[in-house]
Amino acid sequence: MRQYYSYADFKQDVLALAQQVEQDFKPQAIIAILRGGMTLAHFLGLYWDIKEVYAINASSYSSDRTQSTLEINNIPYLDPQHQQVLVVDEIVDSGKSFQGVLRVLKQQYPQVVFKSATLFAQKSARFKADFVLKEAKCWIDFFWEVDLGGSRAP
Amino acid sequence: MRQYYSYADFKQDVLALAQQVEQDFKPQAIIAILRGGMTLAHFLGLYWDIKEVYAINASSYSSDRTQSTLEINNIPYLDPQHQQVLVVDEIVDSGKSFQGVLRVLKQQYPQVVFKSATLFAQKSARFKADFVLKEAKCWIDFFWEVDLGGSRAP
Numbered sequence: 001m002r003q004y005y006s007y008a009d010f011k012q013d014v015l016a017l018a019q020q021v022e023q024d025f026k027p028q029a030i031i032a033i034l035r036g037g038m039t040l041a042h043f044l045g046l047y048w049d050i051k052e053v054y055a056i057n058a059s060s061y062s063s064d065r066t067q068s069t070l071e072i073n074n075i076p077y078l079d080p081q082h083q084q085v086l087v088v089d090e091i092v093d094s095g096k097s098f099q100g101v102l103r104v105l106k107q108q109y110p111q112v113v114f115k116s117a118t119l120f121a122q123k124s125a126r127f128k129a130d131f132v133l134k135e136a137k138c139w140i141d142f143f144w145e146v147d148l149g150g151s152r153a154p
Numbered sequence: 155m156r157q158y159y160s161y162a163d164f165k166q167d168v169l170a171l172a173q174q175v176e177q178d179f180k181p182q183a184i185i186a187i188l189r190g191g192m193t194l195a196h197f198l199g200l201y202w203d204i205k206e207v208y209a210i211n212a213s214s215y216s217s218d219r220t221q222s223t224l225e226i227n228n229i230p231y232l233d234p235q236h237q238q239v240l241v242v243d244e245i246v247d248s249g250k251s252f253q254g255v256l257r258v259l260k261q262q263y264p265q266v267v268f269k270s271a272t273l274f275a276q277k278s279a280r281f282k283a284d285f286v287l288k289e290a291k292c293w294i295d296f297f298w299e300v301d302l303g304g305s306r307a308p
Contacts, residue, residue, distance in 0.1 A: 007161045015302050035207045038186070038196035039298075045189050047302045053189045054228060055209035074208060074230045144193075148169050148201045 001138035010143060013119055014043045017133045025115050025130070027086035031076060033058050033101055037089040039144055040119065044088065052082060056105075058097040070100045075108055084113050091120040091136055095127025155292040164297060167273055168197045171287045179269050179284070181240035185230060187212050187255055191243040193298055194273065198242065206236060210259070212251040224254045229262055238267050245274040245290055249281025 017040075021027070029052035032041030038055070045053035054076035060068040078085065087105065092098055098116055105114055117131035120140060171194075175181070183206035186195030192209070199207035208230035214222040232239065241259065246252055252270055259268055271285035274294060 011301050018302070032192070032209075034209065035196055035199050035205070038207070038209075039193045042189055042192035042196075042298050043302060046299050051189070051213060053192070054211065055186075055188065055192075057208065057230075059205060074228065076211075076228045144197050145200050147165050148172070148197060 003138050003140050004146070005140050005142050007143045007147070010039075010043075010119075013133055014040060014047070017117060017119060017131060018044060018047050020133065021086065021115070021117055021131050025084065025086065027084055027115070028052065028082040029054065029078060029085045031056055031085060031087045031101075031105070033087065033089040033097055036091065036142075040090055041088050044086070044117075052079065054078070056087075056101055058101050060096065068096075070096055072100050072104050075104055078109055078112065083111065084115075085109075086115055086117055088117045090118065090142060091122075091140065092118050092125045092127060092129055092132070093122055093136075095121075095125040095129075098129060099127045157292050157294050158300070159294050159296050161297045161301075164193075164273075167287055168194060168201070171271060171273060171285060172198060172201050174287065175240065175269070175271055175285050179238060179240065181238055181269070182206065182236040183208065183232060183239045185210055185239060185241045185255075185259070187241065187243040187251055190245065190296075191241075194244055195242050198240070206233065208232070210241075210255055212255050214250065222250075224250055226254050226258050229258055232263055232266065237265065238269075239263075240269055240271055242271045244272065244296060245276075245294065246272050246279045246281060246283055246286070247276055247290075249275075249279040249283075252283060253281045 032055045034057045057073040062068045116129040118129045119133050120136040121132045185208045188211045211227040216222045270283040272283045273287050274290040275286045
């Protein structure tokens, strides 16, 4: 089973996620996990008028069928004045990327409070984000993956 | 005069821009200029199935009314195997960000061919991107700036 996730859905959901975050966190900067979190971070940055939108790369490389290695690159420079930072991705599948990213960020910036936000999360994920909008009940085709009919389109 | 630029316009235009680029460049990695180039880079990365999507921060700080200083941060790490890299932003106004970004990227990676792509460019811009889809004839309200009705909405 797969579900198409349209721009219309996204527009509504980003607003709902932003409102959820605002209830107990005031981000001074946003970090997008690439690639999945890019569009979400872009919208949130504009919505809150936060110029400090950054990115971090997290990629899994399969070394064999059962194991995969997470590689994290391009840890952004954070202004020491920014103590509250929101890390965003579009979906938490296993949670491995989010966990890895937060681990390196906390290591590099021990004084910063990092919170995580996502549109979707798998119930089975070992990582629980601070702000989750919806449970992912099937495979989701995000509009940025399929609307152009590129190589990722089904 | 201002023009609303919808997601429907964007979807069509990203495809047209991608096709323009493909005619004489085969990017192995994409760098988004933040924040403006984020959604564009996300879509292009998925369309071409390029996992190597990175980000760079370029911000202008006005020191007085006539002068502004460009600050560039978070130069991404590039895999030495990637010799053709596309740098993207949504619009070229003065061209200062693009010029600054390309200058630091070329300095850091002298062996890499960087090409620049944008959806819109001002005719008066001192910088000419390699791939430009449309001329910006008025102020453009991009959907990511206004659709959520946030602080940037008119």
